[in-house]
Amino acid sequence: MSENVTLEVLRYRPESDSEPQFQRYSVPFHDDWVVLDALNYIKDHLDSTLSFRWSCHMAICGSCGMMINGEPRLACHAFLRDYRDAVIRIEPLDHFPIERDLVTVMDGFMDKLASVKPYLITNGKTPPQAVENLQTPLQLMAFKQYTLCINCMLCYAACPQCGLDESFVGPAALALAHRYNLDSRDHGQAQRADVVASNEGIWECTFAGACSEVCPKQVDPAAAIQQTKISASLDWFKARLMPGAQ
Amino acid sequence: MSRRPYIRKVQRTWWLGHRRYVVYMLRELTSLFVGLYCAVLTVGLIRLAQGAAAWSAFLDALSSPASVALQLVCLAFAVFHSVTWFALTPKAMVLTLRGAPVPAKAIVGAHYGVWAAVSLIVLIAAGA
Numbered sequence: 001m002s003e004n005v006t007l008e009v010l011r012y013r014p015e016s017d018s019e020p021q022f023q024r025y026s027v028p029f030h031d032d033w034v035v036l037d038a039l040n041y042i043k044d045h046l047d048s049t050l051s052f053r054w055s056c057h058m059a060i061c062g063s064c065g066m067m068i069n070g071e072p073r074l075a076c077h078a079f080l081r082d083y084r085d086a087v088i089r090i091e092p093l094d095h096f097p098i099e100r101d102l103v104t105v106m107d108g109f110m111d112k113l114a115s116v117k118p119y120l121i122t123n124g125k126t127p128p129q130a131v132e133n134l135q136t137p138l139q140l141m142a143f144k145q146y147t148l149c150i151n152c153m154l155c156y157a158a159c160p161q162c163g164l165d166e167s168f169v170g171p172a173a174l175a176l177a178h179r180y181n182l183d184s185r186d187h188g189q190a191q192r193a194d195v196v197a198s199n200e201g202i203w204e205c206t207f208a209g210a211c212s213e214v215c216p217k218q219v220d221p222a223a224a225i226q227q228t229k230i231s232a233s234l235d236w237f238k239a240r241l242m243p244g245a246q
Numbered sequence: 247m248s249r250r251p252y253i254r255k256v257q258r259t260w261w262l263g264h265r266r267y268v269v270y271m272l273r274e275l276t277s278l279f280v281g282l283y284c285a286v287l288t289v290g291l292i293r294l295a296q297g298a299a300a301w302s303a304f305l306d307a308l309s310s311p312a313s314v315a316l317q318l319v320c321l322a323f324a325v326f327h328s329v330t331w332f333a334l335t336p337k338a339m340v341l342t343l344r345g346a347p348v349p350a351k352a353i354v355g356a357h358y359g360v361w362a363a364v365s366l367i368v369l370i371a372a373g374a
Binding site: 015070094095099105160207208209210222227 | 249250251252253254256260261263264266267270274334336337338340342345347
């Protein structure tokens, strides 16, 4: 007889539900299935009304982040075989409003991402026009790990501060700001400082470190934030001890 | 159809659900005990300035069973505080040596080394 596993999925249908409630589904167990395969089985064979985001099925698009037994995971990166002995509880990512079922509202996250100006800001002088903007391997190494973020928002679901204060800019956005501040071609640090070095920026972080623990790409946002705290503090002292100096 | 997003409130017991957050809250709690022991040391300085009799009374108070128990609790929290923060130092410190990053273990180890050296200097200075 083939084996089944039970998924307990948090459902929220705004047109009919006053609050979310769990619904159980029994799906076939396959050794090579991930939670996303089980959700797609439900959608295709058991309940077509179940809503969830996904796209690539290979931990690149960052769409299928959800709480799996209370831990933020990518559903395409979580094998059923690691959870097969008990009911698997699936919920939308913590700390985000629920749009429908496992789909969360991302608007706040997108605004925070845009607020740190996550793009190269040049000074218009270096390099001269029509010359390549060269970078050494050492200069690339300084920020490369922070380019690997896939905006899956698992770090926001893991971070206690994101849950307690929705104005916190948050791990992924601050790590991305750090990525550009460290880039030898960038001159935008001062423009980002208003947001990054504000109370809602790095100083809201209490270094729980959960963001880095759950990151599926080993970006280590906690490291980025602590390093930014040090550089922002040095900038603060420099501005007071040496007014006018850059 | 208009949107009606559902917002879940964070429970006061949010940190009890995962070992990671319990350890984090314990680490945050250590600051209270570190602060408390700093207050004890400050009182000690004040009593020292007041003369030999006051200093002797302070030392007597420190050696009562309740006081020793409190100091042991403070010591346990201070050690937990130091160990957890030392473990996090490589995240804040980016060091390179001859173009290669210094391993995290070396950074943490250096902190323990400095801790041991400073403790030794204090013990020697105190005439232990």
